[in-house]
Amino acid sequence: MAADSFIVGDMQANTAICTLWTLAKPIAERLPKEKFAICANLYSMDGINTIVRGIYSNPHWRYLVVFGSDMTHTGDVIKSFFEQGVDAQGKVVGTNFSFQKEIPVHDLDVLRKHVRFFDLRGKPVDELSKTIASLEQLPPFAAAKEFPEPKLEEFPMHDSEKVGFLVRASTISQGWLKVLDHVMKFGEEKPTEHETKMKECIDIVAVIEGDEPSIPPFMPCDANALKDYIPKLTSHEKPENVVYTYGSRLRERIDQVQNAIDYLKEVPYTRRAIAVTWRLDEDQKQNKNPPCLTQIVWSVSHGKLHQTCSFRSHDMYEGWPLNMYGLRELQQMMAREVGLPAGQMVCLSVSAHVYQPRWEEAKEVLKKHYLAGNYRFSPDPRGNFVISIVPGVKEGEKLILLQHFTPDGKKTPFIFHNTKMDEKQLLEELFTQLAHSNLISRIDHAFYLGQELQRAAICIRMNKEYVQDQPLKW
Structure with missing residues (x-):
């Protein structure tokens, strides 16, 4: 937590104030300093874990006040925690937020019973000041304790463009x-x-x-x-x-x-x-x-x-x-x-x-x-190709011809065909032409064309009929 995102009052006071996205310093300056222990911003959901850890480190904090502008609905999650509790896995009921596994569910339940929650979001500072001034001093609800830091799995970086x-x-x-x-x-x-x-x-x-x-x-x-x-x-x-x-x-x-x-x-x-x-x-x-x-x-x-x-x-x-x-x-x-x-x-x-x-x-x-999801076909916005086998110049020669069409089916001037007859060389030649054409914008389209060109080359070698998108007839 950045030093300018929280203000310390009297650390023996019973009240911790969370101002969410509203700047903590101007709020703290308008409050009686002896009536709050800490006044801090909270910008993300993960900070809720920090609040719980902070209360258990300072168990004389018996009141938690949420105040200010709630830009990320963090206050809603805190409110749900105090009103509805957590399930057996530490997930706040009615939300998608789960506490860190290192914070036991039992300790979360104890905190809910002994720390009083005040929801003053959207209220004026004067009401906040009156509220904390009216709270009676209470003894600690438990012995101070700390929880282990979460053990976070390392995720390796794979090589890629920089x-x-x-x-x-x-x-x-x-x-x-x-x-x-x-x-x-x-x-x-x-x-x-x-x-x-x-x-x-x-x-x-x-x-x-x-x-x-x-x-x-x-x-x-x-x-x-x-x-x-x-x-x-x-x-x-x-x-x-x-x-x-x-x-x-x-x-x-x-x-x-x-x-x-x-x-x-x-x-x-x-x-x-x-x-x-x-x-x-x-x-x-x-x-x-x-x-x-x-x-x-x-x-x-x-x-x-x-x-x-x-x-x-x-x-x-x-x-x-x-x-x-x-x-x-x-x-x-x-x-x-x-x-x-x-x-x-x-x-x-x-x-x-x-x-x-x-x-x-x-x-x-x-x-x-994502990784387990079904593949969803999306047409290439740059168009598609019709692939066919046509006679070459020399007798017995067969060429693979690719005619490009716009997405709405209009023929374009872009036509590609091989000049080499060796199967490996003709495929390399066509792949090179297509790679430099700038007519393919989707990787799945490139995969598809590679598959179809390989099938067409096999048909030439085996002297079989080739029909795009149709199974080979043996």
Whole structure:
């Protein structure tokens, strides 16, 4: 935890205050210091484990107050923990959050019985001050104890390109599984400023081609979280003592979103429909938590409004899904205002990372929903090929001919055929032609063509009839 994210009061006091995304320091300065032990921010779900560990290290903390702006629904999980408890595996009832296995379920139950929870989210500071001032002093509920640190499995880094990874997906959920797999396979293990490690890929570009009817249950966010998140992207208003929201940065000083809408209506071919969140005077050094989303660009192409988003730093497990669903809503809102259909959404994640506490969860999600998933065919947006065997110039010669077609079935000028007759050489020749054609954008399309060309070459050798996509007739 960064030193500026928590304020120490009287460590013998009974009350711990969690201000979530609302800056802790301005809140603590307005409270009687002798009435709280610690006042701290909480930006992620994993911090709930830190709260429990902190209370057991200081068992005289008998009151936990949650206050401020709950940007990630962490307060909801804490509330559910105190009201509904955990199951036998340490999972908070009614949520997807599980405590670290090193914290016994019995100790979680004891804490719930002896620590009183106050939910003051959205309340004024005066009410917080009155509440903590009214609480009676209580003795410790247990002897101080510490729990073992979680034993985190190491995930080796596989060799890959050093920077620049392209992912295409039909939906946000499928895109998430793909980018998550990239980071877990190819990410370099690095330290962070947050006292934990991460696996990081540099420059993952995700192209999301369409929408899905609802958010799948395996995603780390849901419709309620999205409903709360959208105003933080689209509105200039921000909660008190929250440094910024993306919406405030986009619309506070200058309404960059409305400016982009107006300009796109006037000049639809513009390359200047841009909005930025980064403020050099604030974010380079002064702001301890500067915006991760730095720029959005809108472009009109083929009659649709496309959106490109750039993140300097991107938590691919917890942040990416909600960011993408929210930004897609922003794109659709923009498209309605401009009067065009929403096109594709592109996201550049410069530092695409997964923090170590989420490695095991990421591994399980990929195992259940990606690595074991059924293959889904997606047509190549650059078109396809019709393969046939035709007579050569010399008598008895047979050539493999590939005619390229657009995705909607129109013939193009691109035709490929072999000039060499040796089976190995003719396949190498065709593979080289196709590799340099820039007409194949999907790896599964390349696999398919390799399979079909091999079958065609076998038919020439065996003097058999070749029909594309049909079994060989022996």
